Amino acid sequence: MRHGTTAMLCGLLYAVWCGTAWGGTLACNGAQHIRLLHPVEIGPEELAEFRAMAPLRMLAVDAPPMSRYDKKQGSYTGVAVDTWCFITNKLGLRYEIDSARDQTVASKIEQVQQGRADVFMPLSLLPQRAKLGIFTEPYYQSFYAVITRKDRQLSVDSIDDLKSYQVGVVKGVALDARLQSLLPPNRLQRFDQANSDGLFKAVQDGTLDAAVFSQSIFEEKRYTREYFDLEAIHTLLDDPREYRFYFSPTAQNQRIVQAFDRYLAAIDVSLSVTKHEKGERDLIELYVKQRSQHQLWQFVGIGSTALVLIFGMAFLYYRRLARLLNERNRQIQEQAKALESANAQLKHLSLSDGLTGLANRRAFDQELLREHARSSRMGTPLSVLMADLDRFKAVNDYYGHATGDAYLCAVAKALKETASRATDLTARYGGEEFACLLPATGASDALALAERIRQAVEQLALPNTRAETGHLTISIGLATLQAGSGTAQSLLEQADAQLYAAKHGGGNRVHATELAG
Known part of the structure; x- marks a missing residue:
């Protein structure tokens, strides 16, 4: 009995040590932003092996938006952290974090290569690194x-x-x-x-x-x-x-990487990317706000000093001070212009997709709510189109991600040119998924537009040897609200359901429905 109690206490102390040893933690609440596109099969024997392993010794670096170190909290957040927490939780793996703020990136990589640490994040693949360690598939x-x-x-x-x-x-x-x-x-x-x-x-x-x-x-x-x-x-x-995640070259870590790759092939990190890129913008906005307040106090301080000096100094000193104040005012005006430009750029960043230049999911969702309210007031129809590229993963796997990005840009241009009214909004909704908001557009007109988009993508003739047609195609789901009495969310869900039906019907087609008012 005494032995069992001692073992339990040792286990509790070890668990506490695993969470705090080396001085760092991961903020794993963001793992909720990772989702699986399809189930991943991990056998019970593998799970038992992973759960029995000693905690992995982990090194990280401050490289937002993949990983950001918060000095006050002593923890990391980011796309890499969300992905790591999601997969290790599924596999039952334990780990301990070394914050090691005084070490260089090269030193941390060397520790992994020499087996003094198990894993480093985040890291890009280079041939010389791959010879001395094991990389997972990419996640960002x-x-x-x-x-x-x-x-x-x-x-x-x-x-x-x-x-x-x-x-x-x-x-x-x-x-x-x-x-x-x-x-x-x-x-x-x-x-x-x-x-x-x-x-x-x-x-x-x-x-x-x-x-x-x-x-x-x-x-x-x-x-x-x-x-x-x-x-x-x-x-x-x-x-x-x-x-990617970079592991030391051991047989145990090879098995872990193989399990990681199965999850990395099935996960969607787009929500995590949106969250942490927005988090980065929030940091910048906070900085700009604090900087503006600092400039205001600086201006007040200069003004107060000027008043004291004006009444206490002779005319020659006054002239010298006036020149100084003019120079300071000029500097403040230049800083104000720079901050105004920064705010404009921040607003653009928060509402646009960096790759295609289209509106992003956040901008689309905001505009959908506004147009739904307008449709309800005016009694006009409102249509939403959801589109997804067929077998797009095969493009990235066979041709590479650079070609995949070029394809996304070409499709985005085709959608923008087809849904070209000033009131239409085309957005990259996530990954290879696009959305079009079509105000004051009835079911027949929306269906005709969706078919033109399908044909426009097909006519791009972008090669995809893994597809049955030999080139890239698109599936489209369309939903139309005739009188605006349904909710914006139900309209979006119906469009998504029609997209699902189009994909499972073989792809390269349009499925549509109407919501009664």
Whole structure:
């Protein structure tokens, strides 16, 4: 009995230690934003093996929106964290986190490669890394961008155009090796990862013409470091950066990676991406608000000081002070303009899809509520079209994600040109799913428009060798509310149900229904 009590206490102490050892935690509440597209089969013997394993020793890095470290909470959040928590919970795996804020990324990767840690997140695949560790399939994709000073007006349409300029890059990133092979040594300056701010300052002072850097991370740095004179002039869509989990090369971890890959092939992380990209924008908006308040207090402080000095100094000092105040006021006006521009960009970011340029799901849902209210007041019909690309996973698997992104952009353009009325709204609803909001559009007109969209996508003739037709096609679900008495949610659900029917009917077709008023 005494032995059993001792074992229980040891188990409890070990469980507490596993959650707090090494000084970090994961905020796993975001795992609810991960969903499965189809079930994943894990056998009972595998589950028993995973649950019996010792806690995995985990290393992470602050790289939003994949993972963001909160110093106050001592925890990580992000797309990678949501994905990790979802899968490890399904598999029954335990883990312990090392926050290790004083270590470099290279040092953390080396610990995994040498077996002193089990896993690192997030990390992009490089051949030399793959030789010394095990990568899972990707769960998030971003792109590099060419960043310049706004007044430079460089002409860059592809990475090859950088040959004419002085360029900077961070050592060891995915494009480092390619830039070294593309540019002569006297045209490429490579910066340590800990000195990425030095890279941007070199662009600001004209030492470099351009920097190649992760676009999503730059957008955050642009506000937190006040790089308002810099901009991303070109996104390198041909060189996507895919983020994965990186495991040490052991037989146990090989089995874990195989189980992870089964889940990664079946999950949809679009809601998590939306959540954490929005979280990043919220951080920027908070910063802008605090900065505006700081400028206000600075202005008040300068004004108060001016009044005291005006009454206490001679005329010559007054003239000198007036010049100083004029300069400070000019600086404040310039900062106010920059903040106004930042707010406008934030509003655009929050309502648009970064890849296709269409409205995003958030913008679509907001506009649907407004148009439904208008339809109810005016008694006009309202139609919603939901569309999904057929067998699109095969495109990414066979041709690669860069081709998949190009296909999405081409389809988005076709939808935008077909649903072209000023009142129509076309959105990328998530992944390869699109939506069209058609105000004052009856069932017959909406059905005709849906068929034109189906034909427009088919006429693009985008190759898809895994499809029966040999090219990319689209399935469409359509729902029309005749008098506006139904809810906006029911209209959306009916369109989604028709899309489901179109997909299961073989794809490349339109299914439609009407909701009685």
